[in-house]
Amino acid sequence: MSRISLSPSTLLAPVPVVMVSCAGKDPRKIETRPNIVTVAWAGTINSEPPMVSISVRKSRHSHQLICDTQEFVINLVSEKLAKACDFCGVRGGDKYDKFEEMKLHPVEMENLRYAPAIEESPLSLGCVVKDIIELGSHDMFLAEIVSIAADPALMDKNGKLCLDKAKLISFSHGEYFKTGEKMGFFGYSVASKAAMKRRMPGKTVKKKEAGKSSVKKERSAKSDPTKKSVKTGKKK
Secondary structure, eight states, X not given: OOOOOOOOOOOOOSEEOEEEEEOOSOXXXXXXXXXXXXXXXXXXXXXXXXXXXXXXETTXXXXXXXXXXXXXXXXXXXXXXXXXXXXXXXXXXXXXXXXXXXXXOEEOOTXXXXXXXXXXXXXXXXXXXXXXEEOSSEEEEEEEEEEEEEOGGGBOTTSOBOGGGGOBEEEETXXXXXXXXXXXXXXXXXXXXXXXXXXXXXXXXXXSHHHHHXXXXXXXXXXXXXXXXXTTOSBO
């Protein structure tokens, strides 16, 4: 099958779309009040310590705020926040009070001095900048996650975080999409039947039966010389 060659571009998809909140050192001033910027270029970069990155254009109002305070908060976006998320991506914080315009509420984030979280977000990650890498159109902020705040509704009776309840959205080539149906979990391709039943109740995943069936046929053909060969279809 032939494939079509395209020009190099940012087609990695889907990617998380997040609302990054920040503020200057004096929130009473218009130019340094709490602000929100929508970011699609965000990702996990390290486990220990937990670290993330976001890439922001120098021209964005939030860029300077983050540079000044070395703080920001990544707020995950639910379906209910989709419109606010888009608005915060197409309007500038120097001209609009995005919290007020979208009827959102800035709240203090543990271990951060300046950047607030968005109260309406299902999950917020408080981040402290460790390094800034100039790339071209964007600067990449490498940051350590120093605090997390979650909506209590996302916790089950055992205290486990269930992000599937958040109804998060993703971004793919200029468009927003709802999170789809759960297809599996990390390691499900080699998981035992007991693990599958526990992790994916009500789901039937036929991942091993086909392979076992082929192996059985081949072994049977080799052990009985009167049976037809699996490969040639001829009697031995």
